[in-house]
Amino acid sequence: MLQFTEISKRYGPVTALDHVSFRLEEGTVTGLLGPNGAGKSTLMRLLVGLDRPTSGSATVAGHRYRDLRWPLRVIGTHLGGRPVHRRRSARAHLRSVAQTHGLPRARVDEVLELTGLAEVGHRAAGGFSLGMGQRLGLAGALLGDPAALVLDEPVNGLDTDGVRWIRQLLRDLADQGRTVLVSSHLMSEVQLVADRVVVLGGGRLLADTTVAELAGRARDEVVLRTAELGADDRLRTFLPDAAIRPVDDPVDGGAWRVTGASEREVGLAARSADLTVLHLARETADLEAGYLTLVGDRGQHVAGVGVR
Amino acid sequence: MPGRKVTIEVGAAPAALVALVRSEWGKAWSVRAPAACLAGAVLLAVGTAFTLANDQVRAMQTGELPVGSMVPVPEVLASAVVFAQMVVVLAALQLVTPEYASGQIATTFLSHPRRWVVVLTKAAVAGVLGGLTGLLTGPLGIAATELALGDAPRTSVPAPEAAVLTAGVFACSAMIAVGLGFLTRSGVAALSSAFVLLVLTLAAPAATGQAFPGVAGSALVSGTGDPYARWAALLVLLAWVAATVGAAMVSVERRDA
Numbered sequence: 302m303l304q305f306t307e308i309s310k311r312y313g314p315v316t317a318l319d320h321v322s323f324r325l326e327e328g329t330v331t332g333l334l335g336p337n338g339a340g341k342s343t344l345m346r347l348l349v350g351l352d353r354p355t356s357g358s359a360t361v362a363g364h365r366y367r368d369l370r371w372p373l374r375v376i377g378t379h380l381g382g383r384p385v386h387r388r389r390s391a392r393a394h395l396r397s398v399a400q401t402h403g404l405p406r407a408r409v410d411e412v413l414e415l416t417g418l419a420e421v422g423h424r425a426a427g428g429f430s431l432g433m434g435q436r437l438g439l440a441g442a443l444l445g446d447p448a449a450l451v452l453d454e455p456v457n458g459l460d461t462d463g464v465r466w467i468r469q470l471l472r473d474l475a476d477q478g479r480t481v482l483v484s485s486h487l488m489s490e491v492q493l494v495a496d497r498v499v500v501l502g503g504g505r506l507l508a509d510t511t512v513a514e515l516a517g518r519a520r521d522e523v524v525l526r527t528a529e530l531g532a533d534d535r536l537r538t539f540l541p542d543a544a545i546r547p548v549d550d551p552v553d554g555g556a557w558r559v560t561g562a563s564e565r566e567v568g569l570a571a572r573s574a575d576l577t578v579l580h581l582a583r584e585t586a587d588l589e590a591g592y593l594t595l596v597g598d599r600g601q602h603v604a605g606v607g608v609r
Numbered sequence: 610m611p612g613r614k615v616t617i618e619v620g621a622a623p624a625a626l627v628a629l630v631r632s633e634w635g636k637a638w639s640v641r642a643p644a645a646c647l648a649g650a651v652l653l654a655v656g657t658a659f660t661l662a663n664d665q666v667r668a669m670q671t672g673e674l675p676v677g678s679m680v681p682v683p684e685v686l687a688s689a690v691v692f693a694q695m696v697v698v699l700a701a702l703q704l705v706t707p708e709y710a711s712g713q714i715a716t717t718f719l720s721h722p723r724r725w726v727v728v729l730t731k732a733a734v735a736g737v738l739g740g741l742t743g744l745l746t747g748p749l750g751i752a753a754t755e756l757a758l759g760d761a762p763r764t765s766v767p768a769p770e771a772a773v774l775t776a777g778v779f780a781c782s783a784m785i786a787v788g789l790g791f792l793t794r795s796g797v798a799a800l801s802s803a804f805v806l807l808v809l810t811l812a813a814p815a816a817t818g819q820a821f822p823g824v825a826g827s828a829l830v831s832g833t834g835d836p837y838a839r840w841a842a843l844l845v846l847l848a849w850v851a852a853t854v855g856a857a858m859v860s861v862e863r864r865d866a
Contacts, residue, residue, distance in 0.1 A: 352865040369617065370619055371618060383712070384714075386707050386713050387707075389640050395674035397632045557859050
C-alpha cells in the first residue's frame with residue numbers, strides 16, 4: 302500500500318534520510334520510531350509530497366501522491382500541530398477540506414462526532430487546546446474515509462481518555478483493512494497498538510520488523526537491591542559470566558541490574574556473597590529495551606541535528 | 610488481512626478543479642478579515658474621492674485655482690483608487706499568508722497536491738473579489754466626487770466606465786498580492802513589497818515609475834494618457850500579474866512546502 306524505495310533527502314549539508322526502503326501492508330499498524338532528528342517527519346512529508354526527495358521515491362498504492370486525483374480518499378494525513386487558520390471554526394475548516402473532494406457536509410459532522418469535537422465545532426480553532434488540535438487534525442485525516450493513514454505523534458497532548466480512544470481507533474482502522482503508519486516516542490503506546498515497527502536513526506533504516514521481534518532483541522534483566530553498598534565486586538566473584546551495572550538512579554548505592562543470569566542464579570550468588578537481599582525481580586524485555594538496544598548511543602549523537 | 614477496495618483515480622480532472630475553487634471561495638468567506646478589508650477599501654476610496662474633490666472646490670473658493678477651472682473627475686477617482694488598492698492587497702493576502710503562518714497551507718496542498726493549480730485558483734478568487742469590489746467602488750467614488758463638487762465645472766466619466774476601470778485595477782492588484790504572498794510566504798514581507806510596487810513607485814522618476822503597476826493603475830483609471838494610454842496601462846498591469854503569479858507557481862513547485 303505504502304512503499305518507500307531508496308528514498309533520500311538532504312537539506313543543504315544535512316542528510317535527513319539516507320536510502321531508506323520499506324513497504325507497509327494493508328491491515329497493519331506500523332509504529333515509526335527513532336530519536337529526534339532521525340527523519341520520521343521528513344519521511345512522512347516525502348510520502349505525501351510536501352517535500353521532494355533528493356533521490357528515490359515514495360508511492361501510495363503505486364502512485365506518487367501528487368498524481369492522485371482525490372488524495373484524501375486514498376490516504377489521510379495528520380502531521381501534528383494545528384494546521385488551521387486561527388480564526389476559522391473547526392467545522393468551517395473541515396468543510397473547506399471536504400469541498401476539495403466533493404464530500405457532503407454530513408461527513409464533516411460524522412468526523413466531528415467521531416473525534417469528540419461535535420460540541421466545539423463552531424469554535425475558532427485558534428482557541429483549541431493541544432489535545433483538541435490533535436483531534437481536529439485526526440478528523441481532517443479521517444474525512445475522506447481513506448484506505449491509509451499517516452499520523453505524526455498523534456497522542457501528543459491527549460489526556461488519558463484520549464490516548465485510550467486513539468489506541469482503539471487505530472486498531473479498529475487496521476482491522477477494517479486500512480494501512481496505518483504512526484510515529485511516536487512513547488514506546489509503551491507503540492507496543493500496545495502496533496503490529497510492526499520501523500526504526501530510523503540518523504536518517505537510516507535501522508529495523509523493519511515486528512514489535513515482538515524488536516522487543517525480543519533485548520535480554521531480560523534481573524534487578525537486585527541489597528542492604529550493603531558497593532556489593533558488585535563480591536557478586537562478580539560468584540557470577541563471572543554476567544554483566545552487572547548499577548541501577549541508573551540508585552537510591553542507596555546498593556541496586557544492580559544483572560544480565561546473563563537467572564533470578565535463581567543471582568539469588569544464590571547473593572547468598573554466597575553473604576549479602577542481605579532487599580529486592581530481587583526479573584524484568585521482561587519490552588519494546589523500549591529492544592529499541593534502546595538498537596538505537597543506543599546513535600540516538601544521542603544525532604539528537605539535535607534535526608532540521609524540522 | 611484483506612485490503613480495502615479503493616478505486617484510485619489519477620491525473621487532473623475538471624471536477625477536482627471545480628471542487629478546489631469552491632473550497633477556496635468558501636475559505637475567503639469563512640473568516641471575517643477578507644470581507645472586512647474589501648469593505649474598508651470601498652469606504653477608503655469613497656472617502657478619499659470626496660476629500661480630494663472637496664479640496665478642489667476649496668482651492669477655487671480661496672483663489673488657489675482660477676474660478677471655473679475644470680475638475681478632472683477621473684483623475685480624482687484614480688488617486689482614490691490607487692490609495693485604496695493597498696487595502697485590497699491586504700484582503701487578497703488574507704487568502705495566502707495566514708495559511709503559511711498557521712501551517713494550513715500543508716492541509717491545502719494535501720487536499721490538492723498540484724500546487725501550481727492552488728496558486729492559480731487563489732489568484733483567480735482574489736481577482737474576482739477585487740474585481741467585484743472595484744465594480745462597487747468606481748460608481749460610488751464618482752458619486753462622492755460629484756457630491757463634493759456641487760455645481761463646479763468638471764470633466765466627468767460615466768459610472769459604468771468607472772466601475773470597469775476600477776474593477777480592473779483592484780483585480781490586478783489582488784492577483785499581484787497573491788503572487789507576492791506565495792513568493793514571500795510572509796504577510797509583512799508581501800505587504801511591504803506590494804507597497805513598493807504599487808505606491809512607492811508613484812514617487813519614482815517618471816521613466817522608472819511608469820514600468821510599475823502603481824503608475825499603470827493610475828493611468829488606467831485617469832485616462833489622461835500620461836505616461837501612456839489606457840490599453841498600455843492595462844498591458845503593464847497584466848504583465849505584472851503574469852510575472853508575480855507565474856513566479857509563484859514555479860516557486861511552490863520547486864520549493865518544499
